[in-house]
Amino acid sequence: MSLRRTFLSILAFAALTGAASAETIKVGVTPGPHAQVLEAAKAVAAKKGLDIQIIEFSDYVVPNAALEAGDLQANSFQHQPYLDNQVADRKYKIVALGNTINFPMGIYSKKVKSWDEVKSGATLAIPNDPTNGGRVLILLRDKGIIKLKDGVGFKPTLLDITENPKKLKITEVDAAQLPRTLPDVDVAGINTNYATQAGLDPVKDAILREDPKGPYANIIAVRAVDKDKPWVKTLVESYQSPEVKDFIEKTFKGSVLATW
Known part of the structure; x- marks a missing residue:
């Protein structure tokens, strides 16, 4: 086998093993800014070995039900008071682990x-x-x-x-x-x-x-049993990255605000 062919084989093997080692998670969002910002975070996460599959929902009820059921690994669509209400009413074992964006009402x-x-x-x-x-x-x-x-x-x-x-x-x-x-x-x-x-x-x-300062910062939510898993840290860090903040500022020009 030639040196060039050997080198190409090594590169191909590395690509295959790198792809195999990437972890995939499903994250629920609502359409619009939540989905757009998560797309920007997805690009950052990919560089860290985390593949984010974005699942869009048209209402505010299903994303938490899907997360609780294990059909999602995380969601990003709600603020803390809404999650608190859902947990109290439906006994979900869901926790918030990082701020995302705020949409002044x-x-x-x-x-x-x-x-x-x-x-x-x-x-x-x-x-x-x-x-x-x-x-x-x-x-x-x-x-x-x-x-x-x-x-x-x-x-x-x-x-x-x-x-x-x-x-x-x-x-x-x-x-x-x-x-x-x-x-x-x-x-x-x-x-x-x-x-x-x-x-x-x-x-x-x-x-x-609404005054943008207040309790309505949106959050990344996961099941309580998953909160210490390595991918959670990667997800939050990718979302709260300088690249994503820059995307928010340039794309929404004040209508959506980064809250970290």
Whole structure:
């Protein structure tokens, strides 16, 4: 065998054994920024020997159920209050191991250009899950639009509203469907990932916007039994890398924020 052929054989063997040693994990996300940022993290992780398969879900319920069932190894789509609510309600053994991004919640409208134009008795659509619906109510409270009972924490409900001077008519809708309600309601509180997916610009189009500093940083979640596995550290480090932060800043220009 020639020296060249021997060298090529060694390279081929190294490539095969390198591929075989790469670990593959499935990570659940929702479409839009969560998926886009994870794609950037996937490229970083690949250099560290971790192959990330990205699985997209169209709602907020299935990713945790799939993780709990072992159909995923991790997910990246939710903030801590939402995970806390899911763990309390469904007894999931899921833990958070690293911050990812923050999407300041916004109030959007196709009918008015500012909150000052919202009339008494206006219709407002909010997410129907306790955490994100409550998040809109907290936003309205913090802007002085409504008042809530003391001590409601991060999950106030419509029953916790004590003052509603504008007599807003609030209806609860599946979070993913909220952009579609805009022609039919006066205003809607929409999560940023669903807003951007629908072509809305959170920086320019939101007539009210949540303070980006707060408890709503999104997280990487894994099953508690997996939290100490080596791939978890690689996943978190790859996500929280300078390359991914640079991607977020250049791609989203302030509508999505890195939180690490």
